[in-house]
Amino acid sequence: xxxxxxxxxxxxxxxxxxxxxxxxxxxxxxxxxxxxxxxxxxxxxxxxxxxxxxxxxxxxxxxxxxxxxxxxxxxxxxxxxxxxxxxxxxxxxxxxxxxxxxxxxxxxxxxxxxxxxxxxxxxxxxxxxxxxxxxxxxxxxxxxxxxxxxxxxxxxxxxxxxxxxxxxxxxxxxxxxxxxxxxxxxxxxxxxxxxxxxxxxxxxxxxxxxxxxxxxxxxxxxxxxxxxxxxxxxxxxxxxxxxxxxxxxxxxxxxxxxxxxxxxxxxxxxxxxxxxxxxxxxxxxxxxxxxxxxxxxxxxxxxxxxxxxxxxxxxxxxxxxxxxxxxxxxxxxxxxxxxxxxxxxxxxxxxxxxxxxxx
Amino acid sequence: xxxxxxxxxxxxxxxxxxxxxxxxxxxxxxxxxxxxxxxxxxxxxxxxxxxxxxxxxxxxxxxxxxxxxxxxxxxxxxxxxxxxxxxxxxxxxxxxxxxxxxxxxxxxxxxxxxxxxxxxxxxxxxxxxxxxxxxxxxxxxxxxxxxxxxxxxxxxxxxxxxxxxxxxxxxxxxxxxxxxxxxxxxxxxxxxxxxxxxxxxxxxxxxxxxxxxxxxxxxxxxxxxxxxxxxxxxxxxxxxxxxxxxxxxxxxxxxxxxxxxxxxxxxxxxxxxx
Amino acid sequence: xxxxxxxxxxxxxxxxxxxxxxxxxxxxxxxxxxxxxxxxxxxxxxxxxxxxxxxxxxxxxxxxxxxxxxxxxxxxxxxxxxxxxxxxxxxxxxxxxxxxxxxxxxxxxxxxxxxxxxxxxxxxxxxxxxxxxxxxxxxxxxxxxxxxxxxxxxxxxxxxxxxxxxxxxxxxxxxxxxxxxxxxxxxxxxxxxxxxxxxxxxxxxxxxxxxxxxxxxxxxxxxxxxxxxxxxxxxxxxxxxxxxxxxxxxxxxxxxxxxxxxxxxxxxxxxxxxxxxxxxxxxxxxxxxxxxxxxxxxxxxxxxxxxxxxxxxxxxxxx
Numbered sequence: 001x002x003x004x005x006x007x008x009x010x011x012x013x014x015x016x017x018x019x020x021x022x023x024x025x026x027x028x029x030x031x032x033x034x035x036x037x038x039x040x041x042x043x044x045x046x047x048x049x050x051x052x053x054x055x056x057x058x059x060x061x062x063x064x065x066x067x068x069x070x071x072x073x074x075x076x077x078x079x080x081x082x083x084x085x086x087x088x089x090x091x092x093x094x095x096x097x098x099x100x101x102x103x104x105x106x107x108x109x110x111x112x113x114x115x116x117x118x119x120x121x122x123x124x125x126x127x128x129x130x131x132x133x134x135x136x137x138x139x140x141x142x143x144x145x146x147x148x149x150x151x152x153x154x155x156x157x158x159x160x161x162x163x164x165x166x167x168x169x170x171x172x173x174x175x176x177x178x179x180x181x182x183x184x185x186x187x188x189x190x191x192x193x194x195x196x197x198x199x200x201x202x203x204x205x206x207x208x209x210x211x212x213x214x215x216x217x218x219x220x221x222x223x224x225x226x227x228x229x230x231x232x233x234x235x236x237x238x239x240x241x242x243x244x245x246x247x248x249x250x251x252x253x254x255x256x257x258x259x260x261x262x263x264x265x266x267x268x269x270x271x272x273x274x275x276x277x278x279x280x281x282x283x284x285x286x287x288x289x290x291x292x293x294x295x296x297x298x299x300x301x302x303x304x305x306x307x308x309x310x311x312x313x314x315x316x317x318x319x320x321x322x323x324x325x326x327x328x329x330x331x332x333x334x335x336x337x338x339x340x341x342x343x344x345x346x347x348x349x350x351x352x353x354x355x356x357x358x359x
Numbered sequence: 360x361x362x363x364x365x366x367x368x369x370x371x372x373x374x375x376x377x378x379x380x381x382x383x384x385x386x387x388x389x390x391x392x393x394x395x396x397x398x399x400x401x402x403x404x405x406x407x408x409x410x411x412x413x414x415x416x417x418x419x420x421x422x423x424x425x426x427x428x429x430x431x432x433x434x435x436x437x438x439x440x441x442x443x444x445x446x447x448x449x450x451x452x453x454x455x456x457x458x459x460x461x462x463x464x465x466x467x468x469x470x471x472x473x474x475x476x477x478x479x480x481x482x483x484x485x486x487x488x489x490x491x492x493x494x495x496x497x498x499x500x501x502x503x504x505x506x507x508x509x510x511x512x513x514x515x516x517x518x519x520x521x522x523x524x525x526x527x528x529x530x531x532x533x534x535x536x537x538x539x540x541x542x543x544x545x546x547x548x549x550x551x552x553x554x555x556x557x558x559x560x561x562x563x564x565x566x567x568x569x570x571x572x573x574x575x576x577x578x579x580x581x582x583x584x585x586x587x588x589x590x591x592x593x594x595x596x597x598x599x600x601x602x603x604x605x606x607x608x609x610x611x612x613x614x615x616x617x618x619x620x621x622x623x624x625x626x627x628x629x630x631x632x633x
Numbered sequence: 634x635x636x637x638x639x640x641x642x643x644x645x646x647x648x649x650x651x652x653x654x655x656x657x658x659x660x661x662x663x664x665x666x667x668x669x670x671x672x673x674x675x676x677x678x679x680x681x682x683x684x685x686x687x688x689x690x691x692x693x694x695x696x697x698x699x700x701x702x703x704x705x706x707x708x709x710x711x712x713x714x715x716x717x718x719x720x721x722x723x724x725x726x727x728x729x730x731x732x733x734x735x736x737x738x739x740x741x742x743x744x745x746x747x748x749x750x751x752x753x754x755x756x757x758x759x760x761x762x763x764x765x766x767x768x769x770x771x772x773x774x775x776x777x778x779x780x781x782x783x784x785x786x787x788x789x790x791x792x793x794x795x796x797x798x799x800x801x802x803x804x805x806x807x808x809x810x811x812x813x814x815x816x817x818x819x820x821x822x823x824x825x826x827x828x829x830x831x832x833x834x835x836x837x838x839x840x841x842x843x844x845x846x847x848x849x850x851x852x853x854x855x856x857x858x859x860x861x862x863x864x865x866x867x868x869x870x871x872x873x874x875x876x877x878x879x880x881x882x883x884x885x886x887x888x889x890x891x892x893x894x895x896x897x898x899x900x901x902x903x904x905x906x907x908x909x910x911x912x913x914x915x916x917x918x919x920x921x922x923x924x925x926x927x928x929x930x931x932x933x934x935x936x937x938x939x940x941x942x943x944x945x946x947x948x949x950x951x952x
Contacts, residue, residue, distance in 0.1 A: 013508045014501070076743060128936050131686050131746060131891075135883045135936070139929030150920040202496035206504060207486045210472075214480050217469035224429055225547065226455035226484040235490070266877065270750065277747055282471065315766065322758030329751030333744050334736040 003351040019201060036190055041183045049182035050255070052299060057186075057193045058250045060291035063275040064200055064284060065243030070273075071281035072204060073236035074216025075125055079137035080244050080272040082144035085264030086114040087245025088252040089154045092163045096156055103168040103175050104188060107249045114245025115238040117144075122237030126229060129219075141266050148261035164258040176253045185254040192250065196243060201284060203239065212236050213282075244272075274325055278332055280339025289340035297321055376442060378408040382583050383428065383551055388437030390423055397423040398607040400437070405551065410577050411585045412594045412615075415604035416627060421587045422464060424604070425553050428585075429461050430454035442550070456484055460549035464556045464587075466536045470529045474539050477528055478514055481546025482507040514542045518572060534565040541572060545580075552576065554586035558593060566590065570597060595619065603627070644914035653791025658913050659906055664799040666905020667806045668865050672882040673889065673897035674810070675857035680891045681830040682850040683734060686742060688749040691879020692756045693855060697722055698862030698871040702772060703764040711775035722855030730848040738843070739833075757873065766873065771866030773798065778867060802864040809860060810898065813853070817894075822849060830892070884932030904928045 003024050010016040020026045040053060066080050090113035094106040121140040125133050148154060155163050167177025174180045175188055203209050211232040214222035223229060252259045271294065279290020298321040305312045312320070336342050376382055383405040390397045398420040405411045413421050426432040428439060430449040438447050441457060449457075460481070468477050486507060492500035515521055518538050523531060528539055537557060544552055557573065558566045570593060576582050588594045594601060595615040603611040603618055605627040611618050618624055648655045672690055679687040700721050704714035733748055774780055779797035787793050817823040828836040829846050837843060865875060885904050889896025908931070912924045 013505045013512070017504065017508065076746075124933060124937060128940050131742060132887060132936060132940070134746075135887055135929060135932055138880060138883060139926060139933050142926035142929055146922055146925050150922055199494045203493055206493045206496055206500060207483065207488070208490065208493050210476060210480055211483060213472055213476070214469050214483075217471050218467050220431070220451075221463065221467040221469070222480075223451040224431065224455055224461055225480055225543070226452050228452045266880070270754070273747075273750070274754070277751075316762070319758045319762040319766075322754050323762065324758075326751045326753065326755030326758060329754070330733055330748050333740075333748045333751065334733075337740075337744055 003348065003354075005352070017205070019205070033194075036194075041186055044186075046182045049186045052296065054182070054186055054189050055251070055255050056291055056295050057189045058247050058255055059272065059275060059295055060288045061193050061196060061250070062244050062247035062272045063279060063287035063291050064197060065240045065247060066272050066276045067279075067281065067284070067287050068200065068204075068212070068243065069236050069240035071276060071283065072209060072216060073212035073233065073240075075122075075233065075236065076130065076134050077137040077240070078134050078266065078269050078273065079121070079139075079141040079144075081264045081266060081268030082137075082141035083114045083118060083241045083244040084248025084251060084268065084272075085144050085148055085261070086117055086241075087111055087248035088259060088264065089148060089163065090114065090245065091249035091253060092156075092165075093154065095166060095168065099166075102170045103253065104170065104192070107192065107246060107253060110249040111242040111245035114248070115242040118237040118241025118244075119234050122234050122241075125233045125237070138266070141269055145261055145265060148264065160260075162258055162260045163252065165253050165256075178257065180254075189250055189254050192246065196246065197284060200239070200243065204284070208232075208235060274329060277329055278325075278339055280341030281337075283339065283341035285344065286339050286341030289344065293340065294325060297324065376407050378406075378581075380407055381405070381440075382407040382442060383585075384440040385424070385428070386438050386440065388424075388427055388434045388439070390420075390427055390432055390434045396607050397432075398427070398434075398604070401604070401607075401609050402437075403602045403609065403612055405583060405585050406600075407583050408577075408581060409583060409599040410573070410597055411583075412598035412601045413585060413587050413604065414589075414591075414594055414601060414618075418606075419604040420607040421604055422555055423607075425461065425555055425585075425587065428454075429459045429553060455547065458547075458550035459553065460544040460547040460551070461553035462537070462540045462544050462555060462557060464559065466533070466540055468528045468536055468540055468543070471527070473525050473527055474520060474531070474542075475508075475511065475515070475524050477539055478511045478542045478546050479507065481543040482511065484547065485510075511542075511546055514545050517545075517575070518542050534561050537561065537565075537569065538572070541569075541576075545576065545582075549582060552582050552584045554584060554588075556587050556589065558588060558590055566593060573597060639918055640915070647914055651791075653787040653793055656787065657793050658909050660793065660795065660799070662906035662909030663902060664796075664802060664868075664905070665909065666902040667803055668861060668868075668901075669881050669885045669905050670898045670901025671806055671809075671857060671861040671864070672879050673885040673901055674813070674894060675854040675861070676882055676886060677889075677892060677894055677897045678813070678850055678854045678857065682826055683829070683847055684742065684745070685734070685749060686746040686891070687854070688746060689752040689756060690854065690858060690882060691876045692753045692760070693722075693725070693858035694862045694865065694879060695871065695873055695875050696725075696756050696760050696862075697855065697859035698771065698866045698875075699760050699764045699769065701859070701863065702769045702866070702871050705772045705775065706769075711772055711777075714772075715776065718859060719856065722859055723852050726851035726855050727848050729851050730844060734847050734851075735844055753876070757876070761873070768870040768872035768874070769866075771863060771871055773863075773867040776863065778863070780867075796868075798864070798867045802868075805860060805864065806898075809857065810894065813894065816853075822846070826850065881928045884928040887932040887936055904931065907931055 005022045008021075008023055010021065015021070020029060041049070044053060062080060062084055065083075066077060069075050069077050087110045091106050091110035094101075094110055095103065098106070117140070121136055124136045128136065149161065155161060158164070165176050167179055168175055173184050175184055204212075211222070211227045212235075214225065214227050215229065215232045215236075219229065222232070248264065252263070256263060275290035275294050276287065277290070278293055279288070280286030298317050301312060301317045301320055302314065332339055381404045385401060385403050388401050389399050401420075401424065413424060415421055423432060427434050430451045430453060433448050438445055439449075440446075441459070444457075469480060472480070486503055488500040488503050492498065496504075515524060518541065520535065520538060520542065523535060523539075528536060531539065541554075541557065554573070558569050561569065573584065573586070574597065577584050586598070598615060600613060601611075601615050601618045602609060603621070603624050605623075610623040610627060611621040613621075672694060675690045675693070676687050679685050679690070697718060701714055701718045704717055705711055709717065729752065733752065737745055737748055778801055782794055782796045785793045785795065817827065825836070825841045826846055826849070828839070828841055829843060833843060862871065865871075881904060885897060885900040887900070888903055889898070889900030908924050908927045911927045912921070916923045
């Protein structure tokens with residue numbers, strides 16, 4: 001009833017090409033931003049911010065990263081966790097080498113290390129395609145994991161073999177380390193995620209994003225339209241790895257606080273892949289849906305089941321989550337391969353024509 | 360039926376070649392896959408401004424010939440001269456950059472994208488703004504996007520597909536998909552347009568529409584066209600000159616009338632008693 | 634110079650200096666390779682028949698092993714546990730065909746692959762839920778498998794040790810490959826299977842039931858998984874860590890090609906022996922532990938030079 005585009009005419013191509021051409025969508029996005037920027041930090045307690053909001057945003061960014069590569073450019077990656085790790089370790093080294101530079105700068109720069117390695121491991125994609133490429137990304141995954149364990153320089157020769165986040169502040173506010181408040185960390189993560197999401201959206205709706213999708217949908221035709229596979233694929237690898245790297249750096253610096261190499265294992269890669277699939281491959285909003293769903297499901301099980309009188313031991317929660325997510329992946333692939341994002345879209349379509357079933 | 364739309368005003372090919380002169384020359388090209396010879400020692404030329412048809416029975420090597428021209432296959436022998444430049448090994452994207460566009464026998468659209476995006480994809484080479492501008496999608500990058508959108512809309516008007524502008528191409532009927540594919544190739548503003556069976560699988564009305572589009576593209580946009588087609592009526596009506604292939608060899612070359620009466624061609628099509 | 638010497642010469646000098654140890658390393662690699670090959674084999678079966686890149690083969694190995702050991706722990710005699718486990722694998726095959734494969738027929742490869750990743754997670758959750766997450770001891774002797782070892786003298790003072798279970802693994806693998814070859818080439822179902830592998834629609838049109846064939850293939854892969862689980866479990870133990878190891882079937886398949894049974898065997902042996910030699914002779918140069926990624930790198934480098942695999946033919950792309 002309220003969600004109608006009646007009377008909203010576009011008189012220029014610029015207006016027609018907006019990200020949110022329908023006024024109600026623009027209002028909705030403004031409301032969501034307002035909630036994220038004001039209501040959540042104001043109403044959310046420390047647990048909500050630290051254990052739900054921050055990791056959700058970080059993983060959503062990683063999912064966007066994977067989506068760029070797999071959803072938009074069509075190159076399957078099983079190495080997301082490894083590239084996140086590269087970002088985290090790069091950030092750790094940057095903080096050690098330049099302790100006085102602002103931490104947010106470190107986080108943003110650490111993505112470039114991941115991007116560079118992403119390009120290296122993306123090179124084989126020029127010769128090998130599809131499922132074969134999964135092996136390349138697995139090679140990256142296991143090689144990085146090995147480096148995190150066997151190259152002591154990466155963790156400053158700590159006896160524990162783990163990286164620990166030092167306290168750092170910007171403009172007098174402590175942002176990292178044990179004494180940083182969850183609100184401060186939340187704001188940093190939120191702003192980085194918003195800015196990067198907007199930039200990625202810009203790439204996707206322009207020439208570069210179109211080239212990625214051309215390669216994804218039909219690489220031969222894309223080449224005959226003048227797309228250079230080298231440029232298209234490697235730019236996708238670079239952008240994707242950059243986003244994963246930044247996500248990995250934030251994962252350690254604003255969420256975990258300390259990390260062992262096992263934090264970036266192939267399990268994390270799969271977790272992010274599931275977020276992308278469930279959310280919807282080739283959809284940015286789906287990345288947020290997918291991350292929210294997979295991150296919050298076990299928390300809901302852990303906290304929600306006792307409320308209905310069925311307390312679950314924590315390993316049972318893990319097992320149940322694994323089963324539910326696995327089953328849901330299959331269900332979604334069968335019923336709605338485009339994931340939660342498509343369900344969202346269908347919901348909006350229905351709302352537009354309501355109360356009539358068809359437009 | 361509305362009035363026939365004016366063809367879009369696209370940059371007239373300006374390569375110093377006058378109409379009627381040779382634009383593309385295929386010289387003694389041979390192509391084999393392992394032991395299988397796809398085409399053997401083929402030579403022909405395409406003159407600027409004409410519609411050149413390549414015909415022949417199934418398996419005659421027509422599509423392979425197009426694949427050689429736009430760099431998808433690399434011939435073992437022979438060479439291609441395009442706009443006076445000789446080349447032997449060229450990547451498909453280089454061929455695209457030099458001004459060769461093409462459609463496919465089995466529609467090869469980008470299935471996950473809308474009609475508009477598909478045709479916009481033809482503008483890839485016309486868009487130059489770099490990565491950083493793209494990131495911001497502001498200023499020059501946005502102007503460029505809108506400028507190209509305008510060109511694309513002209514093509515959409517020309518092909519009369521305004522109503523399916525934002526429809527994902529996977530949902531379109533076959534005939535419309537063929538039309539979108541033509542639009543995508545036109546968006547490249549090519550000097551040479553290769554059409555691989557543009558009317559395959561179409562009914563009579565669709566064929567008439569497509570013929571009209573092809574003629575308009577040729578006459579009003581002055582685009583040189585080389586096409587493969589099975590419908591002899593269409594070929595004879597549309598084309599200026601015809602080259603006939605059979606078993607990978609050239610058996611005839613000339614005007615439609617000359618080819619129609621050529622004994623080898625009749626044998627190839629009707630079979631010949633040995 | 635020293636570095637080059639360490640990389641290019643030292644390892645070979647070490648090999649020559651202690652040939653008995655070198656042979657031992659090769660043998661260890663050979664056995665590991667057989668197990669990789671077995672995982673890859675289950676994979677090839679499914680890929681051939683349905684074009685599904687079965688990521689879940691690794692977890693099927695774990696699941697089969699866990700079921701066997703778990704049933705035995707509940708007091709079921711070993712022989713009965715084995716039969717029941719075979720029954721469970723059959724049930725699993727039918728369920729996968731009924732609830733997953735049948736619904737996803739004719740979907741793109743990548744969707745099918747992802748569905749098997751989903752299956753993997755479901756089975757991990759289910760396995761841990763039913764049998765618990767901690768590693769279990771394989772019931773090797775109860776199943777009548779040998780447990781001892783034989784030391785063979787080599788040269789003047791060399792000694793090579795062969796575990797009997799490893800020899801048994803090699804023999805069983807050979808028997809299984811032979812049985813599969815007979816099954817594929819000599820039986821009616823095998824012929825139908827090859828027909829399905831070539832062209833689904835054509836097979837349907839001559840009256841072959843896709844559903845039946847797929848259930849059979851998944852069952853066969855389940856049997857291969859059970860065998861792998863027993864052999865692997867006997868060498869170390871039955872745990873979910875195997876799931877990560879099983880990912881090494883991927884490089885094996887890249888070497889051998891997705892559709893070739895001999896390819897799976899040869900690829901498995903190359904990877905198994907190659908990574909053992911690499912780990913023992915070159916690993917120490919970079920701090921050891923390179924086994925975790927060497928297999929992938931070998932496959933990757935191999936792919937760059939021969940994208941179609943060892944036995945595959947060059948694919949001519951058509952448009």
